[in-house]
Amino acid sequence: MYTSMNRSAANAYRQVGVQSVVDGASPHTLIQLLFDALEASLNAAKGAMQRGEIEEKGRQIGKSVRILEEGLKASLNMEQGGEISQNLVSLYDYCITQITLANLRNDVALLETAQNLLTPVAQGWREMGQTV
Template structure:
């Protein structure tokens, strides 16, 4: 299938923009990007469920699970993070289990539960970054 040059250029630009954002990001900003992606995936899954789009629901829930498992949970440091890292790991495991069940049952309430659990953590992370920047720490 033919893709117009303008469309290919736009896609390339978006990919370069994303890569540039990753390349110059602090560890704190990278985690913020993971939370942003997670929230986007959860909201997209919620919309797909509401519209009855089974395939899209599965794609978005799958992406959210990967972000939780490979990104957020995988980035925890239990040695430095201690009890906080352990608690976050437990929260992420619970969210993964709830999303897996939500996918199997096409259960909007389970996705909403995960959104409600993740939003305060994501907001707290964002506020920490803002406080570090305001204190002259550059975000990490």
């Protein structure tokens, strides 16, 4: 089907496509991309957990935690954001804890708890982008 060369070319194309989107994106769009990636990663982790795919579950949970920690949390401006930024830090930390416990306990409900808390924030961000 795919040769290793074709696979390499496909991966390179995918990377260029992603990099092109990122290079031309506004800061607002970059955060939206992080929320989209987080949602996809949490859904993939949940599916892997339900199927008993331990390695994939771990990979997706690690990705979710990195997006929260290194992407969303790291992008907050604590000076300008004040109380809202501090509340988001607390929310992201709580969700990281829930996601980590979900991994340790193999508990889909804990993943869903994090998703249920993050979805309104992502939706608000999405809606804010439509009005700006």
